[in-house]
Amino acid sequence: MSDTQIWLITGTSRGIGLELVKQLAATPSYVVIATCRNPTKALALKELADAAKGRIHIVALDVTDDKSVKESVAQVTAIVGSHGIDYLVSNAGINDGGDDRPSLMDLSVLQHVFDTNVVAPARIYQAYLPLVMKSTKKTIVNVSSALGSITLARGPIYTSYSTSKAALNMLTYKEHAEHPDLTVISMQPGHLKTDLGGPSAQLDVDVGVAGVLNVVKSLKPDDSGKFFDYQGKELPW
Numbered sequence: 001m002s003d004t005q006i007w008l009i010t011g012t013s014r015g016i017g018l019e020l021v022k023q024l025a026a027t028p029s030y031v032v033i034a035t036c037r038n039p040t041k042a043l044a045l046k047e048l049a050d051a052a053k054g055r056i057h058i059v060a061l062d063v064t065d066d067k068s069v070k071e072s073v074a075q076v077t078a079i080v081g082s083h084g085i086d087y088l089v090s091n092a093g094i095n096d097g098g099d100d101r102p103s104l105m106d107l108s109v110l111q112h113v114f115d116t117n118v119v120a121p122a123r124i125y126q127a128y129l130p131l132v133m134k135s136t137k138k139t140i141v142n143v144s145s146a147l148g149s150i151t152l153a154r155g156p157i158y159t160s161y162s163t164s165k166a167a168l169n170m171l172t173y174k175e176h177a178e179h180p181d182l183t184v185i186s187m188q189p190g191h192l193k194t195d196l197g198g199p200s201a202q203l204d205v206d207v208g209v210a211g212v213l214n215v216v217k218s219l220k221p222d223d224s225g226k227f228f229d230y231q232g233k234e235l236p237w
């Protein structure tokens with residue numbers, strides 16, 4: 001049991017989250033808490049769990065809902081016990097604003113995107129910090145985007161999404177600053193073919209996710225508070 005590592009991922013019904021669960025399940029010493037807001041509809045995830053012989057636990061979790069998060073913590077605590085959570089991956093995210101521009105932004109969309117992409121990862125951090133602190137690896141990965149880098153920004157498009165990911169990057173920095181004993185990073189997974197990334201994205205989802213896992217598994221304490229891409233390159237904020 002000593003080499004067991006426990007991973008918790010949000011937003012695993014499809015896309016990057018589902019692929020993370022799939023690739024992690026290939027390592028026998030990993031236990032995956034695969035959270036999603038609607039487990040009964042997450043058929044691909046259920047198929048993975050059925051094949052994983054008890055190493056994938058599906059837990060209902062809507063990251064924007066306080067009650068759902070609290071209920072998930074109780075359920076996850078019963079699963080992980082004193083081991084805690086080695087890797088907490090805040091992956092759930094949306095881009096409801098499409099390629100909105102500052103002047104065309106629907107402010108209710110901006111608010112909704114912030115609720116999921118910024119407030120929710122902060123809520124997950126607060127709720128799960130005690131379980132992360134119990135673990136050996138004490139690692140938190142906030143799935144961000146190069147679109148959230150001001151240095152790499154691409155002009156007046158994708159305003160709601162980009163603004164939310166820039167704020168998420170600051171949250172990563174603040175979590176690191178508050179807890180230097182954790183390893184907390186922002187991760188750009190690459191432009192991947194998912195519902196969010198679209199069919200003409202640069203890379204297949206398995207390629208980006210394999211890169212993300214390579215980078216996360218080789219993180220060192222000095223990497224905390226930084227922003228990396230799926231190839232391990234440090235990105236500017």
Ligand SMILES: NC(=O)c1ccc[n+]([C@@H]2O[C@H](COP(=O)([O-])OP(=O)(O)OC[C@H]3O[C@@H](n4cnc5c(N)ncnc54)[C@H](OP(=O)(O)O)[C@@H]3O)[C@@H](O)[C@H]2O)c1
Nearest residue numbers: 011013014015016062063092093145191192194195196197
């Ligand atoms: N794909 C890319 O090119 C790309 C690039 C850079 C960054 N990212 C980031 O990577 C992450 C995953 O993106 P993706 O491409 O996999 O997107 P996706 O295919 O659209 O999947 C999004 C996932 O987030 C979940 N989700 C959304 N709102 C949620 C909520 N309130 N509670 C729980 N789960 C929720 C969805 O669940 P439902 O099925 O229930 O809706 C789904 O599982 C996001 O943070 C995104 O910003 C993606």
